[in-house]
Amino acid sequence: MKTVTTKEGVRHLVGEWKKASLTVGFVPTMGYFHQGHLSLMDECRKLADRVIVSLFVNPSQFGPNEDLASYPRDIERDLRLAGEHGVDAIFMPDEGEMYPRNHRTWVIVEDLTERLCGGSRPGHFRGVATVVAKLFNIVQPDVALFGQKDFQQLQVIRQMAKDLDMPVKIVGCPIVREKDGLAMSSRNAYLSEEERRSALCLYRALTLARRLVLEKGVTSCLDIQKAMREEIESFPFTKIDYIFTGDPESLQPLERVRSPLLVALAVFVGTTRLIDNMLI
Numbered sequence: 001m002k003t004v005t006t007k008e009g010v011r012h013l014v015g016e017w018k019k020a021s022l023t024v025g026f027v028p029t030m031g032y033f034h035q036g037h038l039s040l041m042d043e044c045r046k047l048a049d050r051v052i053v054s055l056f057v058n059p060s061q062f063g064p065n066e067d068l069a070s071y072p073r074d075i076e077r078d079l080r081l082a083g084e085h086g087v088d089a090i091f092m093p094d095e096g097e098m099y100p101r102n103h104r105t106w107v108i109v110e111d112l113t114e115r116l117c118g119g120s121r122p123g124h125f126r127g128v129a130t131v132v133a134k135l136f137n138i139v140q141p142d143v144a145l146f147g148q149k150d151f152q153q154l155q156v157i158r159q160m161a162k163d164l165d166m167p168v169k170i171v172g173c174p175i176v177r178e179k180d181g182l183a184m185s186s187r188n189a190y191l192s193e194e195e196r197r198s199a200l201c202l203y204r205a206l207t208l209a210r211r212l213v214l215e216k217g218v219t220s221c222l223d224i225q226k227a228m229r230e231e232i233e234s235f236p237f238t239k240i241d242y243i244f245t246g247d248p249e250s251l252q253p254l255e256r257v258r259s260p261l262l263v264a265l266a267v268f269v270g271t272t273r274l275i276d277n278m279l280i
């Protein structure tokens with residue numbers, strides 16, 4: 001596996017692959033790999049001749065009071081895991097390589113970014129869309145894979161690629177969970193033992209919503225949200241950021257249950273903000 005730190009290096013490497021008529025698959029990440037990341041790499045292997053992964057903790061998607069400085073990192077372990085999962089190259093730029101001092105251009109995807117995480121993390125999706133657009137321009141992949149764990153992010157990237165005529169196929173991949181249902185996340189590393197137990201409230205609330213719709217025939221989204229709220233608040237150390245019930249395409253909230261229904265939520269467990277979602 002090759003480790004590349006410059007845009008120039010990536011262009012050269014991918015250029016060689018393209019000259020040999022090989023297709024290129026791309027998995028953007030912020031590192032500290034878990035099974036969720038690795039599942040994207042494995043899927044990418046099936047979809048393209050060459051797999052390139054980026055590892056960049058993107059400062060522009062973090063708010064001033066968020067966890068940029070403390071974001072978990074373990075480059076050595078990440079490189080080993082990526083190698084074991086058949087990744088051909090890792091792109092690990094530093095901040096200056098991605099954002100030279102005179103960077104002035106930003107990608108804003110309207111409407112889809114107003115609610116859910118966009119509502120509570122102003123500027124977050126501006127940072128995400130911009131870094132992904134830059135990475136697409138650097139790597140020029142045929143296909144790029146994203147996890148449904150970050151459902152809104154996936155929709156924002158799809159919209160951006162379509163609106164800006166980016167010649168890349170966007171593929172969404174299923175959420176990988178721990179045995180008890182907690183969605184895997186690099187941020188789970190922040191949780192103490194007791195917080196880890198409380199972190200299960202997200203999955204519990206989602207499965208409760210699913211049960212209410214599919215088994216109890218509940219049709220009011222407000223009723224679903226209320227039940228989810230009570231479930232979450234029954235766990236210690238939890239503070240709800242948002243609960244969303246709505247249309248998975250437009251990300252508009254719904255009053256009545258429709259199929260498919262996106263149920264998504266963000267909850268602080270202690271100081272750690274966790275997100276999860278389910279399509280019902």
Ligand code: AMP
Pocket residue numbers: 028029030031035036037039040145146147148149150173174175176177183184185186
């Ligand atoms: P991150 O490093 O958190 O930016 O995530 C990199 C990619 O991995 C994103 O496309 C995420 O949606 C995806 N991802 C993160 N956690 C999971 C998970 N539990 N299951 C599936 N994909 C995930």
